Amino acid sequence: MCSATATTPLFSTDHHLPKSFTRLCKPFHSRVPTSLTFHSTPPTFVVRATVLKWRCPKQTLPPNSDTGFGKKALYLESIGIDPFSLIENHPMLITASLNDIKSTVEYITTMDFSAIEFRRMVGMCPAILTTKVSDLIPVFTFLHREVRVSGSNIKHVINRRPRLIICNVDKQLRPTMYFLQSIGIEEVYKHTDLLSCSVEDKFMPRIEYFENIGFSRSDVTSMFRRFPQLFCYSIKNNYEPKYNYFVVEMGRDLKEVKEFPQYFSFSLENRIKPRHKRCVEMGVCFPLPLLLKTSEVTFQNRLEAFVSSSTPLKTSPLWRAGRDIGQV
Known part of the structure; x- marks a missing residue:
């Protein structure tokens, strides 16, 4: 039976949505082992705070980091993820709740992402592991309802740009969508990889560059509209x-x-x-x-x-x- 987290509705029930968005596939533990099997006496998994401190010198470790992180590391290794390679780029993994991590893994994989796809997503964007399910649901809702990403295409969109699912809808995704629409890019669903970009830090400097070399604002807008x-x-x-x-x-x-x-x-x-x-x-x-x-x-x-x-x-x-x- 799927866990309560795994069966959390992706969308509210006030709209009729594609079955591919709401149906739940096999629970994650039926596809990827959640425990390690040893043919002899299982080794003791101990991660010392001094080792973690050496790998991540800037990270402040909690008092129970030896046992707490050890459990997380064991769980991540059981699903094929190397925790130490992720810590260096995403130290928050050390203090993240193991229950939250498990809930996130189960939630994403029950949306028909395979274990291999999930590992690839985490490799590209480790912050996915420390993003709570309550923060993931609004992103998928936004992509479907406002960007008009079809149910059959959602996996392709996320696999292509995993960072999308850790972005805040109100502060990042929706403002970027409005900007793209304002310059005439109506079919934003064809350019979802741009939604995680910053309008101020990425889009505007590029527009200003072309204006500085002699193009008018209308010409620049036309260029970006034709080739986003x-x-x-x-x-x-x-x-x-x-x-x-x-x-x-x-x-x-x-x-x-x-x-x-x-x-x-x-x-x-x-x-x-x-x-x-x-x-x-x-x-x-x-x-x-x-x-x-x-x-x-x-x-x-x-x-x-x-x-x-x-x-x-x-x-x-x-x-x-x-x-x-x-x-x-």
Whole structure:
């Protein structure tokens, strides 16, 4: 029989929701052992406070940390999680309640996440283990009701971005959703990985960067609306070097970036530079989509075809015609 925690309703009953969100699968202990089996006398599991202090020197340990953490460590190891590797990145695990941890594990796994998926989620975001079930329920409710994530897609969304389930709905997720909608991104469910990002710390600096290099606010909004993944790229390691190469080496018009913001998604060293140099050597200038989106074979074939047919250079009045052909 599933525990009381495992059968906690994911949503209130005032709405008809997909069965995939409300049904409970097999209890976690039926898929992952909750105890260790030894063929001989079981070893004594003792974790000294001095050892914990050495691994996490900044963590203040409670008086009962020897026995308390030992039980948690034994439980986590029984479900395939190395507690010591997690402590270094998430010291709160030391003082977290074992009952709360078990409740969280059971709650998530009864939503049809496999043991392997759960271990991967914890590896990517250890804070999941110390997040109470009462804080998890509003997140899943929000994703379904407000973001419109379907029941069949919820696992994909969480597996892709585990950090989502430790975010506060009112302070983080909902404000970010409103911001994305305000710039015209209506289908937020297609970009759920952005919901855990900070509007002030991540989104606005990127918008301001493009404004500072000459784009209007409307142009920038259009770029991010057409390609929301722009929010994920580093200004220093992505925007700056690719923008400098585009302007200085390629000598192209910024309007092309406005029309094709996906330019920033391609590798500068492995795609942009080598293809641009080959075009320069051949004396042709492809539009950005044809230059970067096509496969290597297609690009080479197009390059040879355009050269053999005397494709006009960018400085030629006929270059627009070649541009149109390249986009077909």
